[in-house]
Amino acid sequence: MQDHPLIDLYVSVGNNQENAQIEQMLSSINLDDLILHTLEEAGIHQPVVLTLLITDDNGIRDMNKQYREQDKPTDVLSFPLLEKPLVEAPADQLWPPQPTQEDQPLPDFVTPPGMIMNLGDIIMSWPTIVRQATEAGHDSLVELLYLLSHGVLHLIGYDDHTEAGYQAMVNIQLTVLHRLGYKVAQK
Numbered sequence: 001m002q003d004h005p006l007i008d009l010y011v012s013v014g015n016n017q018e019n020a021q022i023e024q025m026l027s028s029i030n031l032d033d034l035i036l037h038t039l040e041e042a043g044i045h046q047p048v049v050l051t052l053l054i055t056d057d058n059g060i061r062d063m064n065k066q067y068r069e070q071d072k073p074t075d076v077l078s079f080p081l082l083e084k085p086l087v088e089a090p091a092d093q094l095w096p097p098q099p100t101q102e103d104q105p106l107p108d109f110v111t112p113p114g115m116i117m118n119l120g121d122i123i124m125s126w127p128t129i130v131r132q133a134t135e136a137g138h139d140s141l142v143e144l145l146y147l148l149s150h151g152v153l154h155l156i157g158y159d160d161h162t163e164a165g166y167q168a169m170v171n172i173q174l175t176v177l178h179r180l181g182y183k184v185a186q187k
Contacts, residue, residue, distance in 0.1 A: 044156055060123055
Protein backbone atom coordinates (compact mmCIF):
# COMPACT_ATOMS: atom_id res chain seq x y z
CA MET A 1 0.00 0.00 0.00
CA GLN A 2 1.19 3.51 -0.79
CA ASP A 3 2.62 5.40 2.15
CA HIS A 4 0.59 8.46 3.19
CA PRO A 5 2.97 10.67 5.21
CA LEU A 6 0.18 13.02 6.35
CA ILE A 7 -2.30 10.27 7.26
CA ASP A 8 -2.37 7.40 9.70
CA LEU A 9 -4.81 5.27 7.70
CA TYR A 10 -6.91 2.46 9.12
CA VAL A 11 -9.48 0.42 7.19
CA SER A 12 -11.88 -1.75 9.16
CA VAL A 13 -15.13 -2.38 7.32
CA GLY A 14 -15.88 -5.85 8.56
CA ASN A 15 -13.87 -8.41 6.60
CA ASN A 16 -10.29 -8.73 5.41
CA GLN A 17 -11.20 -9.06 1.73
CA GLU A 18 -13.21 -5.83 1.65
CA ASN A 19 -10.55 -4.05 3.75
CA ALA A 20 -7.90 -5.15 1.23
CA GLN A 21 -10.01 -3.95 -1.73
CA ILE A 22 -10.44 -0.50 -0.19
CA GLU A 23 -6.74 -0.31 0.68
CA GLN A 24 -5.88 -1.31 -2.91
CA MET A 25 -8.14 1.44 -4.28
CA LEU A 26 -6.61 4.02 -1.94
CA SER A 27 -3.07 2.98 -2.89
CA SER A 28 -3.75 4.16 -6.45
CA ILE A 29 -4.24 7.79 -5.42
CA ASN A 30 -2.38 10.43 -3.45
CA LEU A 31 -4.55 11.24 -0.45
CA ASP A 32 -1.89 13.63 0.83
CA ASP A 33 -2.37 15.85 -2.25
CA LEU A 34 -6.06 16.14 -1.45
CA ILE A 35 -5.29 17.17 2.12
CA LEU A 36 -2.61 19.65 1.05
CA HIS A 37 -4.87 21.24 -1.56
CA THR A 38 -7.74 21.46 0.94
CA LEU A 39 -5.49 23.16 3.47
CA GLU A 40 -4.08 25.48 0.81
CA GLU A 41 -7.59 26.53 -0.28
CA ALA A 42 -8.33 27.31 3.36
CA GLY A 43 -5.13 29.33 3.75
CA ILE A 44 -3.31 26.82 5.97
CA HIS A 45 0.32 26.21 5.01
CA GLN A 46 1.87 24.54 8.04
CA PRO A 47 2.76 20.84 8.16
CA VAL A 48 0.06 18.62 9.65
CA VAL A 49 -0.90 15.00 10.20
CA LEU A 50 -4.24 13.36 10.87
CA THR A 51 -5.80 9.96 11.39
CA LEU A 52 -8.34 8.48 8.96
CA LEU A 53 -10.46 5.45 9.85
CA ILE A 54 -12.72 3.93 7.22
CA THR A 55 -15.25 1.73 8.96
CA ASP A 56 -18.76 0.33 8.47
CA ASP A 57 -22.18 1.76 9.32
CA ASN A 58 -22.28 0.05 12.72
CA GLY A 59 -18.88 1.43 13.71
CA ILE A 60 -19.74 5.00 12.76
CA ARG A 61 -23.22 4.69 14.29
CA ASP A 62 -21.64 3.77 17.64
CA MET A 63 -19.36 6.83 17.49
CA ASN A 64 -22.17 9.09 16.31
CA LYS A 65 -24.32 7.93 19.24
CA GLN A 66 -21.52 8.27 21.78
CA TYR A 67 -20.17 11.66 20.70
CA ARG A 68 -23.13 13.38 19.01
CA GLU A 69 -26.07 11.60 20.68
CA GLN A 70 -27.44 10.58 17.28
CA ASP A 71 -28.21 6.86 17.04
CA LYS A 72 -27.73 6.52 13.27
CA PRO A 73 -24.92 6.03 10.81
CA THR A 74 -23.49 9.08 9.05
CA ASP A 75 -20.99 9.56 6.26
CA VAL A 76 -18.15 11.32 8.09
CA LEU A 77 -17.26 12.39 11.61
CA SER A 78 -14.39 14.70 12.52
CA PHE A 79 -12.73 14.98 15.90
CA PRO A 80 -10.41 18.00 15.97
CA LEU A 81 -7.60 18.19 18.48
CA LEU A 82 -7.58 21.97 18.23
CA GLU A 83 -9.03 24.12 20.99
CA LYS A 84 -10.02 26.86 18.56
CA PRO A 85 -10.28 27.08 14.76
CA LEU A 86 -6.97 27.16 12.92
CA VAL A 87 -8.50 28.70 9.81
CA GLU A 88 -9.32 32.38 9.58
CA ALA A 89 -12.85 32.81 8.29
CA PRO A 90 -16.03 34.67 9.28
CA ALA A 91 -17.41 33.47 12.62
CA ASP A 92 -20.63 32.17 11.01
CA GLN A 93 -18.53 29.63 9.07
CA LEU A 94 -16.62 28.26 12.06
CA TRP A 95 -17.26 26.04 15.03
CA PRO A 96 -17.04 27.90 18.32
CA PRO A 97 -13.97 27.46 20.52
CA GLN A 98 -14.38 24.40 22.72
CA PRO A 99 -15.60 25.28 26.23
CA THR A 100 -13.81 23.79 29.19
CA GLN A 101 -15.62 22.83 32.34
CA GLU A 102 -14.30 24.41 35.51
CA ASP A 103 -14.78 21.25 37.57
CA GLN A 104 -13.19 18.98 34.93
CA PRO A 105 -10.65 21.00 32.99
CA LEU A 106 -9.52 19.34 29.82
CA PRO A 107 -5.81 19.53 29.11
CA ASP A 108 -4.95 21.26 25.86
CA PHE A 109 -3.40 19.13 23.16
CA VAL A 110 -0.01 20.75 22.76
CA THR A 111 2.21 20.28 19.74
CA PRO A 112 5.83 20.42 20.95
CA PRO A 113 8.07 22.93 19.16
CA GLY A 114 9.47 21.52 15.94
CA MET A 115 6.81 18.81 15.71
CA ILE A 116 4.10 18.49 13.06
CA MET A 117 0.63 19.56 14.22
CA ASN A 118 -1.84 16.69 14.62
CA LEU A 119 -5.23 18.00 13.44
CA GLY A 120 -7.26 15.07 14.80
CA ASP A 121 -9.29 12.15 13.53
CA ILE A 122 -11.67 11.62 10.62
CA ILE A 123 -14.00 8.61 10.63
CA MET A 124 -15.88 7.55 7.48
CA SER A 125 -18.45 4.87 6.76
CA TRP A 126 -17.65 2.91 3.60
CA PRO A 127 -21.21 1.60 3.05
CA THR A 128 -22.58 5.15 3.35
CA ILE A 129 -19.92 6.43 0.94
CA VAL A 130 -20.98 3.78 -1.61
CA ARG A 131 -24.69 4.63 -1.21
CA GLN A 132 -24.11 8.37 -1.50
CA ALA A 133 -21.87 7.95 -4.54
CA THR A 134 -24.55 5.91 -6.28
CA GLU A 135 -27.20 8.51 -5.42
CA ALA A 136 -24.96 11.38 -6.62
CA GLY A 137 -23.98 9.59 -9.83
CA HIS A 138 -20.24 9.46 -9.31
CA ASP A 139 -17.59 6.95 -8.26
CA SER A 140 -17.18 5.83 -4.62
CA LEU A 141 -13.59 7.08 -4.68
CA VAL A 142 -14.78 10.57 -5.65
CA GLU A 143 -17.27 10.51 -2.75
CA LEU A 144 -14.53 9.40 -0.35
CA LEU A 145 -12.26 12.25 -1.52
CA TYR A 146 -15.09 14.77 -1.26
CA LEU A 147 -15.80 13.65 2.31
CA LEU A 148 -12.10 13.54 3.23
CA SER A 149 -11.79 17.17 2.16
CA HIS A 150 -14.95 17.90 4.19
CA GLY A 151 -13.47 16.20 7.24
CA VAL A 152 -10.21 18.14 6.96
CA LEU A 153 -12.18 21.39 6.81
CA HIS A 154 -13.98 20.42 10.03
CA LEU A 155 -10.64 19.64 11.70
CA ILE A 156 -9.29 23.12 10.97
CA GLY A 157 -12.40 24.92 12.19
CA TYR A 158 -15.13 25.03 9.56
CA ASP A 159 -18.67 24.13 10.60
CA ASP A 160 -21.56 23.34 8.24
CA HIS A 161 -24.39 23.97 10.70
CA THR A 162 -24.97 27.39 9.11
CA GLU A 163 -25.69 28.02 5.44
CA ALA A 164 -22.57 30.24 5.21
CA GLY A 165 -20.36 27.51 6.67
CA TYR A 166 -21.92 24.83 4.48
CA GLN A 167 -21.46 26.89 1.31
CA ALA A 168 -17.85 27.77 2.19
CA MET A 169 -17.02 24.11 2.78
CA VAL A 170 -18.73 22.86 -0.40
CA ASN A 171 -17.00 25.52 -2.49
CA ILE A 172 -13.58 24.51 -1.14
CA GLN A 173 -14.31 20.78 -1.58
CA LEU A 174 -15.46 21.21 -5.18
CA THR A 175 -12.50 23.48 -6.00
CA VAL A 176 -10.04 20.94 -4.60
CA LEU A 177 -11.54 17.96 -6.41
CA HIS A 178 -11.76 19.92 -9.65
CA ARG A 179 -8.11 21.00 -9.29
CA LEU A 180 -7.11 17.36 -8.83
CA GLY A 181 -9.06 16.33 -11.95
CA TYR A 182 -12.08 14.67 -10.37
CA LYS A 183 -15.60 15.29 -11.65
CA VAL A 184 -18.10 15.64 -8.83
CA ALA A 185 -21.84 15.57 -9.37
CA GLN A 186 -23.29 18.69 -7.72
CA LYS A 187 -24.55 18.00 -4.22
